[in-house]
Amino acid sequence: MGRWEADAAGRFRAAAMELFGEIGYEQTTVAAIAARAGLTARTFFRHFADKREVLFDGSARLQQLMVASVSGTPAEASPLDAVAAALLKSGEFFDDERRPFARLRNHIIAAHPDLHERELIKLATLSAALTAALRERGVDEPDASLVAETGIAVFRIAFAQWVAESETRGYAEIVNQSLARLKALAAH
Amino acid sequence: MGRWEADAAGRFRAAAMELFGEIGYEQTTVAAIAARAGLTARTFFRHFADKREVLFDGSARLQQLMVASVSGTPAEASPLDAVAAALLKSGEFFDDERRPFARLRNHIIAAHPDLHERELIKLATLSAALTAALRERGVDEPDASLVAETGIAVFRIAFAQWVAESETRGYAEIVNQSLARLKALAAH
Structure with missing residues (x-):
């Protein structure tokens, strides 16, 4: 994809x-x-299958980033540390500049059961990809699945806190605190 | 629901x-x-909205059982121990007599994306119900969500092992081993 096209995707997304924020997700047409983007619907469909995909097109990149992080973590790191590194790496997606976008996206998904289903499927797919990456590191089952699913649990909960209206902590801080709580809770 | 009707639901389920096993899920009509049950389609629809519901009608009872277990665990138990007790309690659903049914159900769900989505939604609902039950016990957030989600992770992984073709261990044994592995993995 050339520079111009990448820019088109960004313009459609914005x-x-x-x-979605002004008139609502339902009312927004392609x-x-x-x-609004100053482009054609035909060009939109070269980038997104439908308006729903605007909300989910980051998922594949997020998964690539996290899988690469698990794979690239030094061999001596524990399985949970490898997943923790991937969670922190995912913070590249979740900086403060993107928080308003993430909040709006979260509201839209919460209000639409079909989008919520799609979000659950994406998370299940991400969990399976992390499991596979852990197995490649030599982590046996059921440990690989347990650590990947636990990592996804931390991800969901940290993300939910990060997009909460009154939250001011950064994503990395929330992830680190959630991981520390998980370890403390598992010890009792 | 009278005894006769409860029996009708069981006959439809069987x-x-x-x-589903003989001719496949797709090909099976109400x-x-x-x-096959020696009853009428009209009676079927008094018990199930459609054939899909035959696969999911245990979910509400499973959730009730697990929530009641969390609520009924002695106050001094840790959050994770309360969820562990609920996981073991769910073993009432998963005895060896039901394993062939559970295996067949698992095959059907794996082969149908819409059923897989429904399963993910049921698990998300169960996780939310366990979170609420933990909060009632005085467990604050994010601990309640972290422990509930971690419990669901253990549940999914233990259940997947229990229905695996070559598996001979009982459900409770698998759950206990998964919980022990989780604790060991979280400690490193």
């Missing part, structure tokens, strides 16, 4: 999120997104 | 699972389930 336009869609603006409209035609309106394209008009 | 007939449906037989047909009419065929009713005929």
